[in-house]
Every structure is written in C-alpha cells, then in structure tokens.
Amino acid sequence: MTDEERTPNASGGAESGSESGEGAGGGEGSGTGDGTGSEPERPYGAGTQAQEGPPGSYLTYASYLKIDELLSLQQPLSDGPEHDEMLFIVIHQVYELWFKEVLHEVDYAVKLIRTDDLARAHHTMKRILTILKVLVAQLDILETMTPVEFLTFRERLEEASGFQSHQFRELEFVLGAKSQWAISRYPEHEPALKRLRQRYEEPTLWDAFLLCLTREGYPVPRELLERDVTQRIEPSPELQEVLVNVYRRDPALSELCERLVDLDEGLQEWRYRHVKMVERTIGTKPGSGGSAGAEYLRKTLFKPAFPDLWGIRARL
Secondary structure, eight states: OOGGGOEEOTTSOEEOGGGGOOOTTSOTTOSOSSSSOOOOOOOTTOOSBOSSSSTTOBOOHHHHHTHHHHHTOOOOOSSSOOHHHHHHHHHHHHHHHHHHHHHHHHHHHHHHHHTTOHHHHHHHHHHHHHHHHHHHHHHHHHTTSOHHHHHTTGGGGTTOOGGGOHHHHHHHHHTTOOOHHHHHTSOTTOTHHHHHHHHHHSOOHHHHHHHHHHHTTOOOOHHHHTOOTTSOOOOOHHHHHHHHHHHHHOHHHHHHHHHHHHHHHHHHHHHHHHHHHHHHHHTTSOOGGGOOTHHHHHTTTTOOSSHHHHHTGGGO
8 A cells, every 4th residue: 555545543553544444433343234344323412212112223422411301391372472581481480490490409309318318418509509599590581580581471361470380389388387278279170289298297307307306316396296287387496495504515417407597598689679579660569360369479478488497596
C-alpha cells in the first residue's frame, strides 16, 4: 500500500481503510454482517437499546423524558390563543411538577427520620428548601403578566382554580394542616380523593419527628404520641420544655429542628408571595372557581405548621 492510501488515525498511527476488515469502531467482527464493514446508523443522541419498543429502537433524551408528550400538554383555550395564556399554563404545570417532587422528598424525609438516619434527613430537607425557593422565584415570572393581560383569557378558566390543586393539599396534610372540609371539595369520582384521604389518615412529618425524640430518650408527652393525626398540630407547653432541652444539649437534633423551621418558614413565604401576586393581578375580585380570592388566601398567612418550634424562640 502506498503512503497516499494510508490515513492517519487519532493517535498518529495509520489505518488501512476497508482492507483491514475492521468496522468503524476498530474491533474485529464489527459491522452489519453484509461484508461492507460499516455499522448501522443510530439516531442523533441515541443511547442504549430501549427496554421497551421495537427491535432497533434506542433510548434517547426525548424518549426517556417523554418530551413529545410533555410539550403536547400546553393547550390554551382562548381564541387566537391569547399570547399570555401559554405562560399561565406552563407556570402552573411546572408548579405541579415541583409539588410532586416535594411530596416525593418529604415522604423520603419521613422514612429517614423514622429510621434515625438524621444525616440523610438533613440532606433531604435541604433539597426541599431549595425547591421551595424556586417555587417562590417562579412568582416573579408570573408577575410579568399584567392584570389586563390576565383578563384576556381569565373567563376561559371557568370553574378551574389553583384552589383545586390536590398535590398542594397533600403537602399541607403531610405537614399537619389537615382539613376534612378540604377533602369535601372533591367529588367522589376524582382520582385525587383517594390520595387525599390516605394523607389525611396518615401520621405527619411532625409525628415522625416526635417519635425520633422519644427514641433519643426525650420525654415527649404521651398524649402527643397518641394524638389524633387527622387533627391540626397544636402548641404544647410540655413539649416546648423538651425542645428547649434539645437545643441546649443535642446539636444533631437541634439542627433537624432548624431544618423544620426552615421548611415552615419557606412555605409561609410562598403563601405570602402568592397572596401578593393575586392581589396585584385581580385585586379584591373573587377568585376563579368561586373562591374568595385574595381574601381567602390572607387567612392562610402566619399559621405555622410547627408552632412549638416557633414558641421556644424567646427562650433560647
């Protein structure tokens, strides 16, 4: 073979092209088996053979994340459609995805606390807090929509309302803010009703924390350990004495207490920003779906999920 027939490879050596009998990958026996020594082309970005699907299909970014299905879910109802309705839909769909992830992480945090894996529980709580910051920041995007722009499609919402978000209700329930009235707002045929009832009857994140204190030798009042978990968490002077002791002598548990306070504060921050966004957009008008709008939302402010952790602040 002449020098002109040789092609330098990446390492500075030479390949003999098709005369070598090797495929494009350089390994013996590679190729399609048709004698050409070439490999079948994969789609751009294709990865490994897909576990599901016809032979020859490969897992890709789009197939793994179901991108086509995801991008087909934004379906404005207004005529035209109105430009700003797309933003409204995307923001709220993203909120629901984050609510799903927060519930996933809170459930995991409960599991870790129940097994006394406090180091990983701390890590999980920090992740939840970071997501809450994103939820608050997304309101900045929604506030770029003026009241006039919102009115261009608001009537198309009919009875639909964020008040109906069952995932946010689930989050409230797992943090202890349970309400039979909230469950009664969902018709029996709603798939979400089963999930809400399950959350309503399950112990909360706070209940898992109290049991953790008990296993660490702290004298948590028996009535709190045996409380009706369908009821809201009420402050307890006896428990506050225990928590003051935790802060003074147990750095690991006091750090977990602080993460619970962070979570409580983060949710309250989101509620406050949500109220101001609604006031800025529709003022004192009733909310969609027949809710009282900002008037109702204001009633949810400054109601801590874990009142005992706030009640001891002046004593630390």
